[in-house]
Amino acid sequence: MRTIEQTTQEILELATKQFKVPAGSLTAEDDFYKKLGIDSLQALEMLSRLENHFRIELPDYEVQGVSDFKTLAQRIQARL
Amino acid sequence: MLDLRKYNSVGEALRDALETWPTEVCLIESDRGEEKQRLTYRNFKDRAIPLAKSLQDLGIVPGDRVAIIMTNQSKWLISAYAIFFCGATLVPLDFKLKPEEQWQLLKHSAAKVLITEYGIWRQLSIPPARAAANLKTVLATEAPENADMAGAERWEERKGVNAPAFVPQKRHDVACIVYSSGTGGTPKGCMMTHENYLEQCMALTSLYPFWPGVRYLSILPTNHAIDFMVGFFGPFTCGAAVVHLRTLRPEYVREAFPKYEITYVSLVPLVLKNLQKGLQARFDALPESKRKAFDALRNINRLLTKDRPRPWLSRKLLGEVHASFGGKLEAIIVGGAFTEPRTLQFFYDLGIPVANGYGLTEAGTAVTVNDLKPFRADTVGKPLPGMAVQIRNADSDGIGEVTVGSKTVMAGYLNEPALTAETVVDGWLRTGDMGRFDSTGHLQLFGRKKNMIVTEEGKNVYAEDVEQAFEGLQVKEFCVFAANFIWSQRSMLNEKLLLVIHLEPGQVFSSELESEISTRNARLTNYKRVHGLVIYQEDFPLTASLKIKRSELAQRLSALDREQSILPI
Numbered sequence: 183m184r185t186i187e188q189t190t191q192e193i194l195e196l197a198t199k200q201f202k203v204p205a206g207s208l209t210a211e212d213d214f215y216k217k218l219g220i221d222s223l224q225a226l227e228m229l230s231r232l233e234n235h236f237r238i239e240l241p242d243y244e245v246q247g248v249s250d251f252k253t254l255a256q257r258i259q260a261r262l
Numbered sequence: 263m264l265d266l267r268k269y270n271s272v273g274e275a276l277r278d279a280l281e282t283w284p285t286e287v288c289l290i291e292s293d294r295g296e297e298k299q300r301l302t303y304r305n306f307k308d309r310a311i312p313l314a315k316s317l318q319d320l321g322i323v324p325g326d327r328v329a330i331i332m333t334n335q336s337k338w339l340i341s342a343y344a345i346f347f348c349g350a351t352l353v354p355l356d357f358k359l360k361p362e363e364q365w366q367l368l369k370h371s372a373a374k375v376l377i378t379e380y381g382i383w384r385q386l387s388i389p390p391a392r393a394a395a396n397l398k399t400v401l402a403t404e405a406p407e408n409a410d411m412a413g414a415e416r417w418e419e420r421k422g423v424n425a426p427a428f429v430p431q432k433r434h435d436v437a438c439i440v441y442s443s444g445t446g447g448t449p450k451g452c453m454m455t456h457e458n459y460l461e462q463c464m465a466l467t468s469l470y471p472f473w474p475g476v477r478y479l480s481i482l483p484t485n486h487a488i489d490f491m492v493g494f495f496g497p498f499t500c501g502a503a504v505v506h507l508r509t510l511r512p513e514y515v516r517e518a519f520p521k522y523e524i525t526y527v528s529l530v531p532l533v534l535k536n537l538q539k540g541l542q543a544r545f546d547a548l549p550e551s552k553r554k555a556f557d558a559l560r561n562i563n564r565l566l567t568k569d570r571p572r573p574w575l576s577r578k579l580l581g582e583v584h585a586s587f588g589g590k591l592e593a594i595i596v597g598g599a600f601t602e603p604r605t606l607q608f609f610y611d612l613g614i615p616v617a618n619g620y621g622l623t624e625a626g627t628a629v630t631v632n633d634l635k636p637f638r639a640d641t642v643g644k645p646l647p648g649m650a651v652q653i654r655n656a657d658s659d660g661i662g663e664v665t666v667g668s669k670t671v672m673a674g675y676l677n678e679p680a681l682t683a684e685t686v687v688d689g690w691l692r693t694g695d696m697g698r699f700d701s702t703g704h705l706q707l708f709g710r711k712k713n714m715i716v717t718e719e720g721k722n723v724y725a726e727d728v729e730q731a732f733e734g735l736q737v738k739e740f741c742v743f744a745a746n747f748i749w750s751q752r753s754m755l756n757e758k759l760l761l762v763i764h765l766e767p768g769q770v771f772s773s774e775l776e777s778e779i780s781t782r783n784a785r786l787t788n789y790k791r792v793h794g795l796v797i798y799q800e801d802f803p804l805t806a807s808l809k810i811k812r813s814e815l816a817q818r819l820s821a822l823d824r825e826q827s828i829l830p831i
Contacts, residue, residue: 213784213788221532223536227511227512229511230512230513241509242508242509242510243382244381246358247358247360249788
């Protein structure tokens with residue numbers, strides 16, 4: 183079982199890869215809409231990738247209003 | 263289609279629809295590519311009637327309000343019909359709002375019963391705001407077996423015995439209270455009558471007809487006036503079917519088009535633009551020779567559809583593109599916000615007409631729609647049948663405020679007589695949008711008079727509503743404006759919100775203040791955030807009761823240079 187820190191780290195790494203930003207430039211507190219300059223659809227694509235990675239299903243209502251990696255990590259952790 | 267002239271209410275028309283097409287499919291529900299449910303009109307009735315009885319057993323009578331907070335799914339529509347069956351008023355709320363915002367609207371609407379999904383209820387049942395709302399009963403759908411219901415009852419178990427009595431309504435009774443926007447300041451609850459919906463439905467289906475066999479893909483949230491009309495009332499009064507996807511991710515949406523041979527879909531401009539980007543990337547990736555052939559076919563299609571759409575021809579010429587949309591798509595309906603003409607043109611050139619138009623909840627959704635005879639990307643179309651549209655106080659270019667007179671105009675804002683009186687004058691709705699008619703009777707839009715923006719996702723954001731987030735900021739005074747309200751742009755594009763601050767005498771704009779502003783901004787829901795900061799050096803003009811005179815301040819700010827004054831946040 184992963185710790186919340188590990189989950190967060192894996193999310194940050196995946197987002198770094200997906201949106202091709204410099205390694206180490208994302209932090210847990212970052213607002214991913216602002217930091218990555220993405221829209222809600224791109225955010226949904228990121229969620230699909232995270233679901234595949236963690237082998238979980240995140241219902242849409244769980245991630246409504248979530249815009250930072252930290253909260254996202256908590257929601258994912260709760261489903262692991 | 264049912265002849266809606268002979269009905270007095272939404273519930274009455276729906277009741278007849280369920281009897282008229284008992285064996286036609288009305289709802290298909292799919293989750294992550296897997297079909298979960300397929301209901302005929304008879305199945306729909308069998309599920310709704312026990313719920314209607316149960317609502318009556320709970321004491322719901324005409325005039326009572328019942329709220330729905332749900333994602334797009336079959337139980338949304340089943341619940342809505344049960345509410346109308348009882349003669350009650352439906353309050354459809356946005357499931358994307360934050361819990362505290364939802365509680366505020368539940369309280370404002372004085373809803374007695376809330377129907378929601380267990381997942382939403384789990385988040386909603388936490389804040390203490392509940393005590394202030396008038397809710398007597400909460401029905402939650404799809405709760406897992408040993409779930410903590412937090413005071414809610416299971417929707418699936420609420421089944422009244424015996425047949426409920428249908429409660430008739432009059433045309434001018436309020437069918438729904440629809441919140442067009444505004445949760446920070448004044449909630450704007452549009453009271454929509456049964457007549458509003460019946461008339462709007464007749465007008466829309468005269469241009470874009472539905473029939474048994476049509477499959478409408480419901481993506482916009484059903485609480486939104488557009489989806490309520492074209493993803494529920496419209497198709498149901500024509501015997502058509504609605505497809506719901508429980509997980510709205512791009513990959514499942516793409517898959518749904520060919521799988522269910524979708525006929526119509528409604529999108530907001532942002533999603534349409536993303537679709538355009540995706541298609542363009544696919545075209546760009548074609549090998550040189552193939553791309554040239556494709557461009558040639560597209561040019562031929564453009565020429566041959568200049569006067570009107572010819573779907574069968576376009577499907578022949580550009581078969582591959584059409585196949586990815588299922589090959590049955592008649593039109594994409596786009597609404598909620600302004601769409602860029604070149605996006606519209608892009609799809610039309612592929613033989614996929616985009617039914618763009620102009621409307622607002624207060625007017626019963628659509629006011630003008632492109633009739634495609636011929637297609638015009640540069641306008642928002644002509645007024646729908648039954649809509650009188652006038653341009654008031656036009657300037658020398660013919661541009662003035664768009665005003666609408668029609669049986670689809672709302673009865674008013676709930677509990678806001680003053681705001682209603684300002685907005686609906688002598689039966690004419692003052693939209694606050696600036697426009698003019700061209701020589702062929704098409705409406706063109708040129709910005710807004712209102713201090714608000716509409717995002718590409720179709721969200722209305724009033725500048726005043728955003729100010730709460732900055733309450734107590736360490737400055738002398740501040741105000742939030744839509745940039746185009748200060749510097750009128752004659753454009754519906756690039757709408758931005760700005761925070762205007764006036765520092766105390768001797769105060770400097772410190773990095774602490776800067777980070778305080780950006781922290782508070784980040785706490786706002788993403789589409790409500792301000793995009794820039796203006797530091798103003800003079801006192802704000804105030805009324806006798808010390809409120810900011812917004813229009814006058816905007817007038818003064820307009821003397822500043824737009825580009826130079828706006829600092830990024």
